Amino acid sequence: KNQGRGRCVEFDQSMDQAAQEHAQLAADLSVAIDRNELALVYQPIVTLPHGELSGVEALVRWQHPVRGFVSPVEFIPVAERTGLITALGAWVLYEACQQGAAWLRELGPAAPGRISVNVSARQLIEPDFPTVVEAALLASGLPAEKLTVEITETAVFDGGPALVAVNAMKDLGVRVALDDFGTGHSSLGLLRTVPIDVLKVDKSFVDGVGQSPEQEAIITSLSQIGSAMRLVVVAEGVETGAQADRLYELGYRYAQGYHFARPLKAPEIAGFALKPSPV
């Protein structure tokens, strides 16, 4: 089918093997939650220019018993195709809310101000998605305004059910972030129709910082548009101090990236939160 309609291609061994591996991965993933193989790590989102902790983004990790570490880039699409994303996504939400509430109890005012959770397109349009979010907040005691859900442009591109879900988040008091901004289609159009709170400017734009006036023009205008719309604008994938300095000059007040911190285990976030400010 990959090669177009009405064609007949000899079935080859490698195709068979890829399909088998895929099926095996899906089967393994279906038991991964119960076997405690999934874990969350948390990457700091910081304020510029000093890099103080503002919030964290929860990122899922899978420690497969045989394959070892499997990247979410590999298994989230599998979870989406098989429908496992429902259970996986609910697990991530519960776990992240529990951790967010625990930090509030343990760290008080030093706790991460917000916790972001990635929500995939398919998860977002499930009719009971808002109910799952509400249940995770209630079960953990995390105040709704501490939670941000990150969605992508492709998830809300078709409008309809995704927009209903976004509005349900607003009703709950949960913030909504548009993730990887600028990499999908109709990015600017979406800003008019989807009531978001946070704009996460994709790493591919951040990589252009300091590269050329043309690339910096895009980066600058993204922060200007976001600020004019009273959005929180976050630069993603900041890897160097030079990028961070320049982003600050170009109007950015929030950033995330390896320059400040890699994704960390929950106890390490306490260390990051309590460390004296670098200035």
Ligand code: C2E
């Ligand atoms: P994302 O939401 O855009 O998350 C940011 C990704 O960029 C993370 O990769 C993070 O580790 C990486 N990153 C952060 N700073 C830097 C940097 O300075 N340089 C570079 N090169 N990379 C950086 P990760 O954890 O592998 O996650 C990849 C993607 O998988 C995420 O992209 C997100 O779309 C998805 N994902 C992760 N966790 C979940 C989840 O719980 N649910 C869903 N639905 N998707 C998730």
Ligand code: MG
């Ligand atoms: Mg994200």
Ligand code: MG
């Ligand atoms: Mg992102």
Ligand code: MG
């Ligand atoms: Mg990204």
